[in-house]
Amino acid sequence: MATLEIDSLTKSYGDVRALRGTSFDVRAGEIFGFVGSNGAGKTTTMRIVLGVLAEDAGEVRWDGRPIDLAARRRIGYMPEERGLYPRMKVGEQLVYLARLHGLSAADAKDAMERWTATLGVDARRGDEVQKLSLGNQQRVQLAAALTHDPELLVLDEPFSGLDPVAVDVMSGVLRDRADEGVPVVFSSHQLDLVERLCDRVGIIKDGAMVEVGTIDELRRTEHERWVVDGPPGATWIGAVPDARAVSLEGSRTVVELTSAGGVDGTSGREQAVLRAALAAGPVHEFALVRPSLTELYRDVVSAEEKPAGEAAETVEVGA
Amino acid sequence: MSTGTTLTSWGAIRLVAGREIMTRLHSKSFVWLTVILVAAVVLGGVVLNAASSSGPTAERVGVTPQTAALAEPITATGSTLGTEVETVDVADDAAGEAQVRDGDLAALVTGTADDPTVVVDTELSPGLTAVFTTLAQQTALSDAVADLGGDPAQVAGDIATAEPTVRTIGEPSEFDPARYITGLVTGILLFMAIMISGQLIAQGVVEEKTSRVVELLLSTVRPWQLMAGKVLGIGLVGLGQVALVVVAGVGTALGLGLVDTSTIDLGTAAVWALVWFVVGFVSYALLMAGLGALVSRQEDVGAVTTPVTFLMVVPYIVGVSVAPWAPDNPLVVWLSYVPLCSPLLMPVRIALGSAETWEALLALGLSVAVVPVLVWLAAKIYSNAVLRTGARVRLKDALRAA
Numbered sequence: 001m002a003t004l005e006i007d008s009l010t011k012s013y014g015d016v017r018a019l020r021g022t023s024f025d026v027r028a029g030e031i032f033g034f035v036g037s038n039g040a041g042k043t044t045t046m047r048i049v050l051g052v053l054a055e056d057a058g059e060v061r062w063d064g065r066p067i068d069l070a071a072r073r074r075i076g077y078m079p080e081e082r083g084l085y086p087r088m089k090v091g092e093q094l095v096y097l098a099r100l101h102g103l104s105a106a107d108a109k110d111a112m113e114r115w116t117a118t119l120g121v122d123a124r125r126g127d128e129v130q131k132l133s134l135g136n137q138q139r140v141q142l143a144a145a146l147t148h149d150p151e152l153l154v155l156d157e158p159f160s161g162l163d164p165v166a167v168d169v170m171s172g173v174l175r176d177r178a179d180e181g182v183p184v185v186f187s188s189h190q191l192d193l194v195e196r197l198c199d200r201v202g203i204i205k206d207g208a209m210v211e212v213g214t215i216d217e218l219r220r221t222e223h224e225r226w227v228v229d230g231p232p233g234a235t236w237i238g239a240v241p242d243a244r245a246v247s248l249e250g251s252r253t254v255v256e257l258t259s260a261g262g263v264d265g266t267s268g269r270e271q272a273v274l275r276a277a278l279a280a281g282p283v284h285e286f287a288l289v290r291p292s293l294t295e296l297y298r299d300v301v302s303a304e305e306k307p308a309g310e311a312a313e314t315v316e317v318g319a
Numbered sequence: 320m321s322t323g324t325t326l327t328s329w330g331a332i333r334l335v336a337g338r339e340i341m342t343r344l345h346s347k348s349f350v351w352l353t354v355i356l357v358a359a360v361v362l363g364g365v366v367l368n369a370a371s372s373s374g375p376t377a378e379r380v381g382v383t384p385q386t387a388a389l390a391e392p393i394t395a396t397g398s399t400l401g402t403e404v405e406t407v408d409v410a411d412d413a414a415g416e417a418q419v420r421d422g423d424l425a426a427l428v429t430g431t432a433d434d435p436t437v438v439v440d441t442e443l444s445p446g447l448t449a450v451f452t453t454l455a456q457q458t459a460l461s462d463a464v465a466d467l468g469g470d471p472a473q474v475a476g477d478i479a480t481a482e483p484t485v486r487t488i489g490e491p492s493e494f495d496p497a498r499y500i501t502g503l504v505t506g507i508l509l510f511m512a513i514m515i516s517g518q519l520i521a522q523g524v525v526e527e528k529t530s531r532v533v534e535l536l537l538s539t540v541r542p543w544q545l546m547a548g549k550v551l552g553i554g555l556v557g558l559g560q561v562a563l564v565v566v567a568g569v570g571t572a573l574g575l576g577l578v579d580t581s582t583i584d585l586g587t588a589a590v591w592a593l594v595w596f597v598v599g600f601v602s603y604a605l606l607m608a609g610l611g612a613l614v615s616r617q618e619d620v621g622a623v624t625t626p627v628t629f630l631m632v633v634p635y636i637v638g639v640s641v642a643p644w645a646p647d648n649p650l651v652v653w654l655s656y657v658p659l660c661s662p663l664l665m666p667v668r669i670a671l672g673s674a675e676t677w678e679a680l681l682a683l684g685l686s687v688a689v690v691p692v693l694v695w696l697a698a699k700i701y702s703n704a705v706l707r708t709g710a711r712v713r714l715k716d717a718l719r720a721a
Binding site: 047050052053069072075077079082083084085086088096097099100101102144 | 708
């Protein structure tokens with residue numbers, strides 16, 4: 001399996017600059033979560049990958065070569081706005097779409113049967129799509145993205161509107177595909193889900209990537225922070241060198257280690273904090289504080305507008 | 320495990336066309352429309368046949384055994400005067416009079432062959448009055464000739480063969496009802512078929528746009544392949560529909576002998592009608608596909624395709640209102656060469672017999688020559704507009720966008 005590389009894409013709609021040098025890659029066997037606020041450029045990026053929109057500059061590469069129609073036929077795509085023929089039957093529709101991806105009639109039928117069964121809509125094969133609930137339409141939409149055994153999955157908000165069971169089914173399918181070596185990229189606003197499911201995450205803001213990395217990489221803060229539940233921090237914090245209190249709320253104190261060093265809680269320097277706190281009284285909880293993806297996302301997207309030249313901040317893959 | 324094979328352009332077009340065909344054939348409204356069109360053509364032929372054969376019916380005149388000798392002269396005189404007379408033998412005066420009273424007989428000839436009396440209910444029809452008057456005059460003339468020593472039969476023969484010398488100085492009238500009707504039907508059928516198929520194209524394009532399935536489709540096929548498949552699929556279905564109606568119409572006409580007295584060659588007219596359907600359909604379908612892509616809602620299809628509809632209505636109106644009466648009208652002739660107008664006018668002229676073969680071929684050539692321009696135009700508008708949902712895309716923007 002190959003890598004999808006999105007390299008310095010720019011795109012403007014009239015005066016609106018939708019993408020300003022968006023770059024990231026999605027590697028074989030990984031699930032890549034693509035997050036960002038509405039209008040940040042997620043859908044535009046995906047549409048350019050699929051070739052339904054032309055980029056102004058930049059390039060999308062698949063397996064090291066510029067992506068072409070033949071390669072795009074091997075992509076499983078779920079557009080942001082769901083798209084199926086409302087008056088066509090589920091089974092016929094999936095077979096038709098699979099054949100457009102190059103499958104023979106027999107293979108297309110087999111794939112349709114397999115995926116409708118996997119996704120739990122096999123009982124609805126003979127029904128028109130418009131007669132299905134939105135959740136089931138979504139399952140059919142996912143089936144449409146999977147029937148041709150794609151080498152790459154590009155899914156625009158595949159989880160929106162799904163019930164918890166369907167979310168589990170969908171998550172399981174994405175994990176399976178990734179385990180088969182298929183790169184999977186999907187966008188979502190459900191950050192807890194992204195955090196749980198994705199191997200790597202990219203945060204896009206105003207058409208440029210501001211963070212790209214594994215969840216752990218993103219959650220890493222510049223300085224380690226530890227939370228202490230015990231004697232009020234004001235009584236002991238002065239005894240710890242190279243540390244400052246970030247917040248002091250009754251028995252809970254968040255301490256930041258200000259000196260340079262490890263950032264993953266393995267430096268051992270936190271023991272000085274624990275010792276100082278214990279010296280002042282009993283400690284009930286002592287833990288490394290890591291921001292959730294949601295907090296991180298909020299920090300990033302609510303950060304003040306940077307002056308022009310923001311593209312320089314783009315975090316290249318693997319940073 | 321990869322089962323994908325390379326999909327050629329033709330393969331993609333065929334798949335798209337196949338879906339369109341299946342969709343139309345499964346559509347109840349389409350099937351009913353076809354049934355109604357075929358029924359209308361067949362019934363029209365039957366009604367026409369009934370109307371023409373029930374025209375002037377023969378006048379029934381009864382003759383008694385005493386006047387039976389007059390039956391032949393009455394019929395002969397009737398045909399000379401243009402009044403069809405059918406003689407009926409009745410048993411006697413009483414039976415004949417009863418039939419006259421019933422209205423079964425227009426008149427009854429009683430008395431003797433030498434001195435007949437005509438019995439009628441109230442009055443003698445103008446046609447029969449002339450017949451019996453002539454008959455009486457001939458009898459009087461024969462008697463006079465015989466009295467003068469001549470041969471009444473000889474004189475009657477001379478009179479019968481005497482006719483005026485007529486010299487025609489105007490054009491002979493070319494009006495031929497069969498041609499007129501064929502021209503009219505051809506014009507209406509082609510207009511309807513092209514209009515309906517064109518609307519189906521526009522609606523199909525908008526349906527894909529509204530449902531957003533077009534985004535999924537365009538990630539696997541190119542816009543021109545999708546458009547070509549659509550035009551091909553709906554075009555084939557439309558051609559089948561028109562062919563069915565044409566065959567039904569020609570079959571009815573031949574079966575009922577509606578064109579026996581005409582100079583029309585129905586086969587040629589039918590083939591030309593199909594050829595012009597194909598050319599007209601392709602031209603208008605391309606325009607409809609392009610314009611349909613500009614809007615995102617079915618409600619807007621009518622508005623956006625109005626210019627094209629208007630373009631179709633003008634030659635149609637000229638074709639069915641002016642052409643049948645004045646096939647050589649300059650407006651008719653000139654418009655029949657103009658691409659987009661000729662598919663609706665030239666077949667009417669061909670059916671009317673006013674177009675030479677070279678004229679038809681010239682118009683066909685001109686129309687076909689314009690098709691590549693329409694393909695280019697439609698593909699450009701379609702590709703640029705089909706993914707832009709929401710507000711109606713302005714034609715200018717669709718043409719300008721790269």
